[in-house]
Amino acid sequence: MERDLHNNHDSGARVAAVIVAAGRGERAGQSAEGPKQYRSIGGRPVIAHTLDTFLSHPRISDVVVAIHADDEDLFRAAAPAAPNLRAVRGGASRQDSVRLALQALEEAGPDIVLIHDAVRPFADHGLIGRVIAAADEGLGALPALAVADTLKRGANGLVKGTVSRDGLFAAQTPQGFPFRPILEAHRKAAAEGRSDFTDDAAIAEWAGLPVRLVEGSPDNVKLTWARDIALADQRMQLMSTTFPDVRTGNGYDVHRFGEGNHVTLCGVKIPFDKGLSGHSDADVGLHALTDALLATKGLGDIGTHFPPSDPQWKGAPSRIFVEHAAKLVREHGGRIANVDVTLICEAPKVGPYRAAMTAALTEMLGISGDRVSIKATTNEKLGFLGRGEGIAAIATATVVYPGSLPE
Numbered sequence: 001m002e003r004d005l006h007n008n009h010d011s012g013a014r015v016a017a018v019i020v021a022a023g024r025g026e027r028a029g030q031s032a033e034g035p036k037q038y039r040s041i042g043g044r045p046v047i048a049h050t051l052d053t054f055l056s057h058p059r060i061s062d063v064v065v066a067i068h069a070d071d072e073d074l075f076r077a078a079a080p081a082a083p084n085l086r087a088v089r090g091g092a093s094r095q096d097s098v099r100l101a102l103q104a105l106e107e108a109g110p111d112i113v114l115i116h117d118a119v120r121p122f123a124d125h126g127l128i129g130r131v132i133a134a135a136d137e138g139l140g141a142l143p144a145l146a147v148a149d150t151l152k153r154g155a156n157g158l159v160k161g162t163v164s165r166d167g168l169f170a171a172q173t174p175q176g177f178p179f180r181p182i183l184e185a186h187r188k189a190a191a192e193g194r195s196d197f198t199d200d201a202a203i204a205e206w207a208g209l210p211v212r213l214v215e216g217s218p219d220n221v222k223l224t225w226a227r228d229i230a231l232a233d234q235r236m237q238l239m240s241t242t243f244p245d246v247r248t249g250n251g252y253d254v255h256r257f258g259e260g261n262h263v264t265l266c267g268v269k270i271p272f273d274k275g276l277s278g279h280s281d282a283d284v285g286l287h288a289l290t291d292a293l294l295a296t297k298g299l300g301d302i303g304t305h306f307p308p309s310d311p312q313w314k315g316a317p318s319r320i321f322v323e324h325a326a327k328l329v330r331e332h333g334g335r336i337a338n339v340d341v342t343l344i345c346e347a348p349k350v351g352p353y354r355a356a357m358t359a360a361l362t363e364m365l366g367i368s369g370d371r372v373s374i375k376a377t378t379n380e381k382l383g384f385l386g387r388g389e390g391i392a393a394i395a396t397a398t399v400v401y402p403g404s405l406p407e
Helices: 046-055 069-078 094-104 125-135 179-191 200-207 226-241 284-295 319-331 351-365
Strands: 015-021 060-067 085-089 112-117 140-146 151-155 158-163 169-171 175-178 211-215 244-258 262-265 268-271 335-344 372-377 390-404
Touching (some): 046 069, 060 069, 085 094, 094 179, 175 179, 200 211, 244 284
Parallel strands (some): 140 211
Antiparallel strands (some): 140 169, 140 175, 151 158
């Protein structure tokens, strides 16, 4: 389910989001608050939490919400004030609502569009980043989780057989697509009277647009029943009243100079009259960061997972190590709150490349740029670093894990 870790795609595409919020939510029962997307969890409407996540993501430029004609007052009361947020009236079905919202984005002309259910308020920036990264390669992107439960086929109240779980995944949103192909696919489906698709990935598949699986999130639940809303409210309340399990990991690495015409630091090649000798591409910044991420869950160090004695890692891009560590953090339920890397060297100058390094780490980790800090300092001509014999790096990672601190 992971994308090709060696693929270094363009991350400058313009991204928009469609939030589908026109449903009536009948399975959740009736409430004076209105349909389930307007029910209160953690003291705010469900849709407000969802919109906050998308509006605060640094890659998303426009957000269009498809709402029911009867819900305009509810939406105005629930939606945060934002210049890049607007609502359009949805249609008779979810499929119609998505098409109308996509058409509303046509003039803006984004490169990529994410389509998300308003009643999934626990989607996070990491998940959104993974979907954008996959869709940025010209494919559809479907966040999904491998099916863990045993599946049975039944009829008339009796079990008729067991269904193999091999190759089965539970689909989530946001689903990401190149904008123009998914808009045309929706228009084609409407023109041909096809209204039986259960999600946008199914429409993409029908239209011949390949869809890639990306890692979903177990927290990204859809609120369908009244019990789901009650549990979501409890979760929001708990998140605001308990001590979060915040963990900090540190990493340190150093590599000596050798022959070469560039050094790679924090995923960026910098022209230089020397190279760095060591494990993989000797990216000292990413090696230290890998150790820091692993340390937040006691998962060993970079040598545990990628032994330097293994020839397959010779010359390998160190982003592989960082993305592996970030994946392990997510598999343990962790959310990366902040990373900080300090590079220590007399040369080369790091300042001109800091923005590119920040962008590279943002992509690798699926977090926003304001959660990435990259600094550089000299060793004041002291010691082996001061003599210009190599480069060192110190990294710190802060990760929030599920649960709370023990008493």
